[in-house]
Amino acid sequence: MDDVEIFRRLLLALAIGLLFGLERGWHAREQAEGDRIAGIRTFALTGLLGGISGWLVTVTAPIFLAAVLLALAGLLAVSYWLQTRSDEDLGLTTEIALLLTFVLGAVSMLGEMAHAAAVAVVAALLLAMKRPLHRWVAQIERxxxxxxxxxxxxxxxxxxxxxxxxxxxxxxxxxxxxxxxxxxxxxxxxxxxxxxxxxxxxxxxxxxxxxxxxxxxxxxxxxxxxxxxxxxxxxxxxxxxxxxxxxxxxxxxxxxxxxxxxxxxxxxxxxxxxxxxxxxxxxxxxxxxxxxxxxxxxxxxxxxxxxxxxxxxxxxxxxxxxxxxxxxxxxxxxxxxxxxxxxxxxxxxxxxxxxxxxxxxxxxxxxxxxxxxxxxxxxxxxxxxxxxxxxxxxxxxxxxxxxxxxxxxxxxxxxxxxxx
Structure with a gap:
């Protein structure tokens, strides 16, 4: 792919990160800045990291992408472990969203851009619908x-x-x-x-x-x-x-x-x-x-x-x-x-x-x-x-x-x- 195509795909990876970060940042807007696991900047950088990792795969080897993903997962695991020591909220939503942001960033570079964008929109919608989804589940009888x-x-x-x-x-x-x-x-x-x-x-x-x-x-x-x-x-x-x-x-x-x-x-x-x-x-x-x-x-x-x-x-x-x-x-x-x-x-x-x-x-x-x-x-x-x-x-x-x-x-x- 030429330089213009690479930049288009990197911009999509960045946009996906910003989309997830906007939703997660709004969700945690009342928390102090140091208490958040990830905000809009972290999500944007994670999406960009996925895009760059996908690009480097084209000039190195597929193992590089797996190694970066494994490193990110390890970092999130440590962060989650530290959070559980001081916080009773054991939800994994933000951590999973970060991993998905990275993966979609890589897909933006290596796969169909339309597919990556569609999955990102659906995922962001699911994140934003936390309260209605929980309310609907509470109404369902066994x-x-x-x-x-x-x-x-x-x-x-x-x-x-x-x-x-x-x-x-x-x-x-x-x-x-x-x-x-x-x-x-x-x-x-x-x-x-x-x-x-x-x-x-x-x-x-x-x-x-x-x-x-x-x-x-x-x-x-x-x-x-x-x-x-x-x-x-x-x-x-x-x-x-x-x-x-x-x-x-x-x-x-x-x-x-x-x-x-x-x-x-x-x-x-x-x-x-x-x-x-x-x-x-x-x-x-x-x-x-x-x-x-x-x-x-x-x-x-x-x-x-x-x-x-x-x-x-x-x-x-x-x-x-x-x-x-x-x-x-x-x-x-x-x-x-x-x-x-x-x-x-x-x-x-x-x-x-x-x-x-x-x-x-x-x-x-x-x-x-x-x-x-x-x-x-x-x-x-x-x-x-x-x-x-x-x-x-x-x-x-x-x-x-x-x-x-x-x-x-x-x-x-x-x-x-x-x-x-």
């Missing part, structure tokens, strides 16, 4: 942490072991694809559940409704209906939450279609988008037309963790049954059989039908037929949730939700007819 590990288990360990080939009638059941669907749905549901847990206590019913559509709009509807049954004054704001959950579900259907059969996105985008927009407008109308005394900041109970292994296995079994049901009904009744299976599936679950139809569209099921089947399942499921609002809640909740959901289904049906 069973939720275990659920995250279970998600890793079913996706990273179990999924690669399954055979990627069809079994059963018409080779309908593919273990790999079935379990991949379980992983996707469980991941979306768990993301929504965590969002409720992290912000629900602050935003209450509205956050529950918004993120409940990702976790499970049916269980969200049931939880809010039960809340209204015990606290009738919350009916207006609960209705907003129920409709929000249903509206997010329509967008969730588009996400699943994009993952499992991208060709379905085009015919579904208009009806699902119109249904989501109509639902959001309906939620806004309920909010504006009702009094504001029903707001609550309490966290909503009753939305179960969606990542129990039993739940994942149950969804996998339901998906397999729906796949077989659609196959046999279509074989016996043709297109009408697909629509019948969609209606029956919509009573309990929309995700399984969406994934099943997506797989069939990849074969010999017409694109328009698949879109209509998914709409039927969504419409039936929406009607079921309206019924839950009325039966499990009360008339004040149920009538508000029913009016909006009737408009949602009508708007979706009209847009589907125009699109198809």
């Amino acid at each position: 069973f939720e942490l275990e659920a995250a590990f279970k998600l890793a288990l079913i996706s990273v360990v179990v999924l690669p072991l399954l055979p990627d080939q069809g079994y059963g009638p018409g080779e309908t059941l593919n273990p790999y694809e079935l379990w991949w669907a379980v992983v996707v749905v469980a991941g979306l549901s768990f993301a929504g559940y965590l969002a409720i847990r992290l912000v629900g206590a602050r935003l209450g019913i509205l956050a529950t409704g918004l993120f409940g559509g990702l976790a499970s709009s049916t269980s969200t509807t049931l939880a809010l209906a039960r809340l209204v049954r015990s606290q009738g004054a919350l009916a207006p704001v609960a209705a907003v939450g129920v409709v929000l959950a249903g509206s997010v579900t329509f967008l969730r259907i588009l996400v699943l279609a994009a993952i499992f059969q991208p060709r379905l996105v085009a015919p579904l985008a208009l009806p699902m988008g119109v249904m989501a927009a109509t639902g959001l407008l309906g939620a806004a109308a309920i909010h504006l037309l009702s009094d504001r005394n029903g707001k609550t900041e309490d966290e909503i109970e009753g939305i179960a963790n969606p990542l129990e292994l039993k739940t994942a296995l149950t969804f996998g079994a339901v998906l397999a049954v729906v796949l077989l049901g659609v196959f046999y009904l279509r074989d016996w009744l043709g297109t009408s059989g697909v629509y019948a299976a969609a209606a029956m599936s919509g009573v309990t679950d929309v995700d399984a039908l969406t994934i099943s139809v997506s797989r069939l569209v990849g074969g010999d099921l017409a694109l328009g037929t698949g879109a209509i089947a998914i709409f039927i399942a969504v419409a039936v499921n929406t009607a079921v949730k309206a019924g839950i609002s009325l039966v499990a809640g009360d008339r004040r909740l149920g009538l508000r939700v029913i009016v909006v959901y009737l408009a949602v289904i009508a708007a979706g049906g009209a847009s589907l007819w125009l699109g198809v």
Whole structure:
């Protein structure tokens, strides 16, 4: 590399050190100058040292870089040992950040500059987010942490072991694809559940409704209906939450279609988008037309963790049954059989039908037929949730939700007819 390139890379190494040093210096700004392990100058020099060491490697030998890194690590170890004798804070964050600064400085000289800069920004962000990260960790329950590990288990360990080939009638059941669907749905549901847990206590019913559509709009509807049954004054704001959950579900259907059969996105985008927009407008109308005394900041109970292994296995079994049901009904009744299976599936679950139809569209099921089947399942499921609002809640909740959901289904049906 020429001189200009060398100086460019050294400047990046220096900039990385300054970035880390700025964050660490701000973090320790209240400490006396002599009490800090490292400040902005130390970090800047460490980044520059990494860059120069990387440059010297090009004219000497790789062992030189290892020797400098080992010397820096030894110096930090001594510094840490001296600190532990006079300070109760045994954190290693600053020491690790210094080592990372040196390594990224060397990468700036020897590797891709963009990669080094990207890693530095992400690392600095992690350093700056100490308090929010600790706060989020403090809010996580043990069973939720275990659920995250279970998600890793079913996706990273179990999924690669399954055979990627069809079994059963018409080779309908593919273990790999079935379990991949379980992983996707469980991941979306768990993301929504965590969002409720992290912000629900602050935003209450509205956050529950918004993120409940990702976790499970049916269980969200049931939880809010039960809340209204015990606290009738919350009916207006609960209705907003129920409709929000249903509206997010329509967008969730588009996400699943994009993952499992991208060709379905085009015919579904208009009806699902119109249904989501109509639902959001309906939620806004309920909010504006009702009094504001029903707001609550309490966290909503009753939305179960969606990542129990039993739940994942149950969804996998339901998906397999729906796949077989659609196959046999279509074989016996043709297109009408697909629509019948969609209606029956919509009573309990929309995700399984969406994934099943997506797989069939990849074969010999017409694109328009698949879109209509998914709409039927969504419409039936929406009607079921309206019924839950009325039966499990009360008339004040149920009538508000029913009016909006009737408009949602009508708007979706009209847009589907125009699109198809």
